[in-house]
Amino acid sequence: MLLNIRIHFKIILWIIQIWCMSAEDIDECSKLGIPCRINEVCQNKNDTYSCQCKSGWEMDPDIHYCVDINECKINERNPCGEFLYCKNTPGSYICLCNIGFTMGGDNASCVRKLFFIQLLT
Numbered sequence: 001m002l003l004n005i006r007i008h009f010k011i012i013l014w015i016i017q018i019w020c021m022s023a024e025d026i027d028e029c030s031k032l033g034i035p036c037r038i039n040e041v042c043q044n045k046n047d048t049y050s051c052q053c054k055s056g057w058e059m060d061p062d063i064h065y066c067v068d069i070n071e072c073k074i075n076e077r078n079p080c081g082e083f084l085y086c087k088n089t090p091g092s093y094i095c096l097c098n099i100g101f102t103m104g105g106d107n108a109s110c111v112r113k114l115f116f117i118q119l120l121t
């Protein structure tokens with residue numbers, strides 16, 4: 001009798017193990033309540049998930065939170081080029097024209113505002 005119970009228990013355990021191995025991965029990222037914090041993105045993995053900083057954010061090892069990357073000050077290089085002003089924004093940056101200039105038709109270069117051209121000539 002005891003041997004029968006043990007055999008049945010082992011068979012049930014074996015079935016549970018097979019069922020768990022064949023179960024499809026659960027996409028934890030699509031469920032509500034995933035513990036990724038603000039400015040993090042969830043990545044589903046096989047039987048688990050991970051949280052990583054969104055683009056434009058980086059992990060601050062001191063506070064263990066994703067903080068904005070100041071693209072305008074990376075390597076003291078202006079990503080907007082010589083004639084554009086770089087303005088840091090949360091998760092990104094924008095390029096603006098200096099005073100007296102306005103964005104040209106190519107949206108990448110600045111041209112003098114007409115008012116300043118008239119003053120200078």
Ligand SMILES: [Ca+2]
Pocket residue numbers: 056068069070071088089090091092093
């Ligand atoms: Ca930024």
